[in-house]
Amino acid sequence: MSQNPTDDARDDAAAGTTTQAPEPRSVLVTGGNRGIGRAIAEAFLAQGDKVAVTTRSGGAPDGALDVRCDITDPAAVDAAFAEVEAAHGPVEVLVANAGITADTLVLRMSEEDWSSVIDTNLTGSFRLAKRASKGMLRLRRGRIVFISSVVGLLGSPGQVNYAASKAGLVGMARSLARELGSRGITANVVAPGFVDTDMTAVLSDEQRASIKTQVPLGRYADPVEVASAVTWLAGEGAAYVTGAVIPVDGGLGMGH
């Protein structure tokens, strides 16, 4: 074995082998009881990682630690991390996935519609990243992945609040990438297009059909297709990727 881990990885890749199975990591996925978050939690579980799922209503997948946490409450976020750290050790991979919508046209959008979406999607992600970075800085490694949306880059009528919250995640990830990179911590964004979940189940058949005509691949994503980008960003193969926005949108947002 050489002194240089990069040489070892290169030799292993050339030989088509790996020296040993990676150590299970402490992974925290917010909003992992359904939809995209559940698929992400299940993908990490399938890799053998120690997975904790936080939600308000419970229902984590089998094998995951089920932690109640409303991400709009900073004390609840702190308590959730303490619970996960006690069970699994410091969080090495944070997936900030929990999110909500409160769609309406701008003239009808109330302060509450605006602030509830920003508080959950953007400020909630800030609370999570801030708390996670504490342990990651001590470990001198970590992966932070924010689940944004193609809408944050393209805009969407009726989603001024949601699009602003999702665009904000890009600036946050890139600032974290610059702030924490020297400590071996990466911060990236996954920007899904339309995915079959409860969030999009509210769309009418007409809206769904119209969306599909704009997507080059002509269909919605399966949540596992988003999960696969997340596990890649959290894995060894993405060790040199930070501040990136990875679209998983069937081509909908190309060029943004």
Ligand code: NDP
């Ligand atoms: P769902 O509506 O199916 O699930 C949302 C999840 O977030 C639930 O697990 C919910 O759990 C959790 N959650 C919501 N608010 C809070 C809160 N205050 N505190 C803690 N947990 C909360 O959403 P999707 O799976 O569709 O979406 C997941 C993420 O992907 C979101 O950030 C969404 O914006 C994004 N996205 C989704 C797309 C889609 O087409 N579906 C497209 C692009 C991005 P509980 O209610 O139990 O708390």
